[in-house]
Amino acid sequence: MRSITRRLAPAPAPILGAALILGTALASPAGATAQEKPTLAPDDYDRWERLGQATLSPDGLWLAVVVRRVDESSELRIHRTDSDSVVVVAEGSRPEFGGDGGWLAFTVGVSPDERDAMRERGDPVRSDVGLLNLEAGEREDIDEIQSFSFSDDGDYLALRRYAPAEAETAGVDLLVRDLAGGGTMSFGNVSGLAWQDGGNLLAMTLDAADRVGNGVRLYDPGTGRIRSLDADEATYRELTWREDAPDLAVLKTFDDEAYEDTAHVALAWRGLDSGTPAAFSLDPRQPSELPSGTRIVEHRTPVWSDDGATLFLGTQERIPSDSPSDEAGEDGAAADGESSGDGAGAGGGDAEDADDDADAAAEDEERAGVEIWHSLDVDPVPQQRVREQQLRREHDLGAWDLEADEFLFLGGDHADRAEIAEGGRHVLARDETPYDVEAMFRQQFHDLYAVDARTGSRAVVRERVTLDMGGSPGGRYAVWFEGDDYWTHDLTTGETRNVTAGLGGTFVDLDRTPTREQMSGFGIAGWLEDDAAMLVNDRFDVWEVNPDGSGGRRLTAGAEDSNRHRVVRLDPEADAFDPDEPLYYSTYSEWTKEAGFARARRGDTPEPLIREDARFGGLLKAEDADVYAFRRERFEDSPDYFVAGPDLDDARQVTATNPFQDDYAWGRTQLVEYENEWGRRLQGALTYPANYEPGREYPMIVNHYELLSQTLHQYQVPDPTQYYNVQIWSQEGYFVFRPDVVYRDRRPGQSNVETLRPAVAAAVATGMIDAGRVGLIGHSWGGYQTTFFVTQDDLFAAAVAGAPLTNLMSMYLSFYWNSGGTDARIFEISQGRMQVPWWEDWDSYFNNSPIHHIENLNTPLLIEFGTEDGAVEFNQGVEFYNAARRAGKQLVMLVYEGENHGLAEEPNQRDYQRRILEWFGHYLKGEPAPAWITTGVPFLEQKDGPRKKKVS
Numbered sequence: 001m002r003s004i005t006r007r008l009a010p011a012p013a014p015i016l017g018a019a020l021i022l023g024t025a026l027a028s029p030a031g032a033t034a035q036e037k038p039t040l041a042p043d044d045y046d047r048w049e050r051l052g053q054a055t056l057s058p059d060g061l062w063l064a065v066v067v068r069r070v071d072e073s074s075e076l077r078i079h080r081t082d083s084d085s086v087v088v089v090a091e092g093s094r095p096e097f098g099g100d101g102g103w104l105a106f107t108v109g110v111s112p113d114e115r116d117a118m119r120e121r122g123d124p125v126r127s128d129v130g131l132l133n134l135e136a137g138e139r140e141d142i143d144e145i146q147s148f149s150f151s152d153d154g155d156y157l158a159l160r161r162y163a164p165a166e167a168e169t170a171g172v173d174l175l176v177r178d179l180a181g182g183g184t185m186s187f188g189n190v191s192g193l194a195w196q197d198g199g200n201l202l203a204m205t206l207d208a209a210d211r212v213g214n215g216v217r218l219y220d221p222g223t224g225r226i227r228s229l230d231a232d233e234a235t236y237r238e239l240t241w242r243e244d245a246p247d248l249a250v251l252k253t254f255d256d257e258a259y260e261d262t263a264h265v266a267l268a269w270r271g272l273d274s275g276t277p278a279a280f281s282l283d284p285r286q287p288s289e290l291p292s293g294t295r296i297v298e299h300r301t302p303v304w305s306d307d308g309a310t311l312f313l314g315t316q317e318r319i320p321s322d323s324p325s326d327e328a329g330e331d332g333a334a335a336d337g338e339s340s341g342d343g344a345g346a347g348g349g350d351a352e353d354a355d356d357d358a359d360a361a362a363e364d365e366e367r368a369g370v371e372i373w374h375s376l377d378v379d380p381v382p383q384q385r386v387r388e389q390q391l392r393r394e395h396d397l398g399a400w401d402l403e404a405d406e407f408l409f410l411g412g413d414h415a416d417r418a419e420i421a422e423g424g425r426h427v428l429a430r431d432e433t434p435y436d437v438e439a440m441f442r443q444q445f446h447d448l449y450a451v452d453a454r455t456g457s458r459a460v461v462r463e464r465v466t467l468d469m470g471g472s473p474g475g476r477y478a479v480w481f482e483g484d485d486y487w488t489h490d491l492t493t494g495e496t497r498n499v500t501a502g503l504g505g506t507f508v509d510l511d512r513t514p515t516r517e518q519m520s521g522f523g524i525a526g527w528l529e530d531d532a533a534m535l536v537n538d539r540f541d542v543w544e545v546n547p548d549g550s551g552g553r554r555l556t557a558g559a560e561d562s563n564r565h566r567v568v569r570l571d572p573e574a575d576a577f578d579p580d581e582p583l584y585y586s587t588y589s590e591w592t593k594e595a596g597f598a599r600a601r602r603g604d605t606p607e608p609l610i611r612e613d614a615r616f617g618g619l620l621k622a623e624d625a626d627v628y629a630f631r632r633e634r635f636e637d638s639p640d641y642f643v644a645g646p647d648l649d650d651a652r653q654v655t656a657t658n659p660f661q662d663d664y665a666w667g668r669t670q671l672v673e674y675e676n677e678w679g680r681r682l683q684g685a686l687t688y689p690a691n692y693e694p695g696r697e698y699p700m701i702v703n704h705y706e707l708l709s710q711t712l713h714q715y716q717v718p719d720p721t722q723y724y725n726v727q728i729w730s731q732e733g734y735f736v737f738r739p740d741v742v743y744r745d746r747r748p749g750q751s752n753v754e755t756l757r758p759a760v761a762a763a764v765a766t767g768m769i770d771a772g773r774v775g776l777i778g779h780s781w782g783g784y785q786t787t788f789f790v791t792q793d794d795l796f797a798a799a800v801a802g803a804p805l806t807n808l809m810s811m812y813l814s815f816y817w818n819s820g821g822t823d824a825r826i827f828e829i830s831q832g833r834m835q836v837p838w839w840e841d842w843d844s845y846f847n848n849s850p851i852h853h854i855e856n857l858n859t860p861l862l863i864e865f866g867t868e869d870g871a872v873e874f875n876q877g878v879e880f881y882n883a884a885r886r887a888g889k890q891l892v893m894l895v896y897e898g899e900n901h902g903l904a905e906e907p908n909q910r911d912y913q914r915r916i917l918e919w920f921g922h923y924l925k926g927e928p929a930p931a932w933i934t935t936g937v938p939f940l941e942q943k944d945g946p947r948k949k950k951v952s
Helices: 042-047 113-121 351-367 381-386 388-392 661-662 727-729 750-762 781-789 808-812 825-829 840-847 850-856 874-887 906-925 939-944
Strands: 048-050 062-069 074-080 084-088 091-097 102-106 128-133 139-144 143-149 156-161 174-179 184-195 202-207 215-220 225-231 234-243 247-254 261-271 278-282 293-298 310-317 396-401 406-410 426-431 447-451 460-463 468-470 479-484 485-490 496-498 524-525 534-537 544-545 553-554 563-567 583-589 595-600 607-612 615-621 628-634 637-644 669-675 679-686 698-703 735-738 769-779 796-801 863-866 892-895
Touching: 048 637, 062 102, 062 637, 074 174, 102 143, 102 485, 128 143, 143 184, 156 184, 184 215, 184 234, 202 234, 202 247, 215 595, 225 247, 225 261, 234 310, 234 485, 261 310, 278 637, 381 388, 426 460, 426 468, 447 479, 460 479, 460 485, 485 534, 524 563, 544 750, 583 615, 595 615, 669 735, 669 750, 679 727, 679 750, 698 750, 727 735, 735 750, 750 769, 750 781, 769 781, 781 850, 781 863, 796 906, 808 825, 808 840, 808 874, 850 874, 863 874, 863 906, 874 892, 892 906
Parallel strands: 074 091, 261 293, 698 735, 698 769, 769 796, 796 863, 863 892
Antiparallel strands: 048 062, 062 074, 074 084, 091 102, 102 128, 128 139, 143 156, 156 174, 174 184, 184 202, 202 215, 215 225, 234 247, 247 261, 261 278, 293 310, 310 396, 396 406, 426 447, 447 460, 468 479, 479 485, 485 496, 524 534, 534 544, 544 553, 563 583, 583 595, 595 607, 615 628, 628 637, 669 679, 679 735
16 A cells, blocks of 8 residues: 655646646745745635546546636646646647547637627637647647547547538538548538447538538548438438447438427438448338327437347327417417417408407417416426426337337337336336325335337336336346345346345445435446446445345455445446456545545455545546556645556656645644534544644634535635635634534434534634634535524524525425425425424424524524525525514625525625625624624615715
8 A cells, every 4th residue: 555745846837839847846935834924815816726637548648637727717738647748728628539549639718808808799709629649749729610529549530610600500511630641521511420439430410501402421531432321401410320330320300381390200221331231211201100190309319229120219299280389378279379270261251350360469468477386286387397398308219120110119108217228128117107196295206117129018127116226237137226225127037136135234325314215325336247246335335246136245344444445437438347357446434534546356355555644536547558547635735636557556646736835824624523412423624724823722614514524635726706615714714614414303403403512612622713703604404504503502603504494394385496396305305304294293393493493593693595596495584584683683694686596606606705704704803894794784875886975
């Protein structure tokens, strides 16, 4: 086991081509101490950097990563992994290596200032594409390219230009670059493209003016041959290649004035790498198994079976054009005052027709904007409104046998949730309808069915399923979680088994599961090839479980020392693990917070490769080389990527973010241990002030939600748009404490109080914190906990609650407007942990509602709400605001017009962040209070600014 030594290198300067930038260590001025360094001022925040997800070249010689700054500028850094060479591209993003690793393509944008200026002028903001020859170190920029894609082997690059202004078609110019030969082929009016999987063929759909010349073309860049596969005055979409095969499918629209919607012909070709490919067509207008009035939908991409014999398609019943439109009134009158066509032109003459038209127009103008909400609504209207597009996309699934030219409907009702099992031999279909009434306020269950894709026969796999894991990658098993265990169904034999009972692991997450209905596991880590075994997580370990129910074994030994192991998926494109290759694990100690990586072959004890007091992640492997990269960070150590061999030893730091941090004072973190009031051992992460001096007592901000001690080593960029920013609070001279909070059923607020009191006492017991200057802050659920706590205890000198739940009874009866579902489910089966409605347990709801204890509020409280909060009803804030006014309590409510559950507009984000600092600055530091804190600000002054007083 090895630890990592971090080296500090200067930030690379932007350059135009490949170049060397040699890293040198940056030292502090002679004799300088952390306390002598300045803390950050707001003007310093903008240059701070965030490290994006890295990409390794196939040969492992290059690592590309995007770095974004607080001021919204960014750059792409392309590092040589075996030296300090780096290429820097200002405003570069979306790096993609070609299949052979010799080329890198990326998007080149414009600076934030340039972007703002272009938008103000009304100019379109367009990006270029950069192309870097990694061997020669030569870079070329290609102007105004909206997207690009490499062929599978990386020999060719397709570059799609932007559409001209006011273009009436989806077709644009396309360039295909031969990266080895250097030539470029141009095509016009290309609306869609797809490279052959495992080959070099490029399929294109064309969309030209008036649809003249539309069609599907196939280009072979190796030979230069261009073939027209189909041509028609139609729109073509959803190009789909079969995996590792020269077989292609596409959908082609056709017009039919009898219907309002768009329908498609399905086209398919097999053997496109040969001179005589086979062509197939499924046209709903022709006699077939497709019933009259059925359309092939565009929103379900065609899916090939593994053998290429079957193409799976989505279908819907068509909408006749003479039926009431979706915008018709409740009486069935057509939208826009148009006649439904019944009896059109019969008798009456022109005058009578004109009167009818006038009446229809008047009716349309005067139609009430009404929605009808009924107590028998299974899905409430708000939920139907949110799900409108989803409802429109519901469809049936069918299998088209290409050779027999037969179409078979699969799945039955609610096949929009149908899943094609790998290989296409079976389909897994779900039916929620038997449980829809129960799901109005509680858990949504479904029945799981297996459908034979060749015969359409349907058999029940399991009734009343909650947590459905879908099918295995080999297509043999369906998997779900039920009770405390994982279950499988063998789609070949029809056998159902509990596969984890008796193994000895605890597979259910009891800390996050409030009811037996909602039991959830720690997840499936993956499968071995050929469905030989599935890898299942319990709290600390990974288990290899035989899906046939014949047993299993624990692969790791994390439970013994509370060291969590999780399998790392090194190849994101692989659907299963090779049983002959070692498994890599990420590790994390629950009590020490040490983390790292381990490795073992199945059956061997994992060998720790790295383990230290730091946060690790992002482990990836080069596709064609034994080069590995991973990310490491600590609270005081900006995240960076390291590269190493398979043993992860002698890891070499590649990136160097935020090197200027050493010029400033910086805090550090430590763990604080405590037991809550019912004896549960817990921890919290305590962050020191950046300017900490031993012997002084400091104010402290307690930031809480549920489990937060795992943030001990998290690096946080000082960004004022992130208004709950621990780093800024540390720089402002506060200790920040993030404790773990756990719960007992039907005591959500009380459990927080019973946990938070001893947590704060343990932090104060360190002797570094002034117990009289401690503040509390939280958002959403943390906002609820904050608001409830200050009605129970006077421990805190001030508190801030963002979007808090304040009245559990009234919120129970409201909606989660972002989804349209009822809030009752949040309380009964989710985070509220209340299990029953309030009329069945009045005392628990009453006792845990902050508003019912408003008379006990003695702590100055700042609450924040957006008027369009779709998660916690804005009126939750209004209720508490008015209760505080009536009870004569010290409360300020910040209301942000048009904002949802989190503030999205930057001026609002910065405003809220500033007011948090002013609130705590006054109550925890004794700083002068602005008027908005002490007396409030009249509405007219808020709207127009301060008014000048009259001079008498």
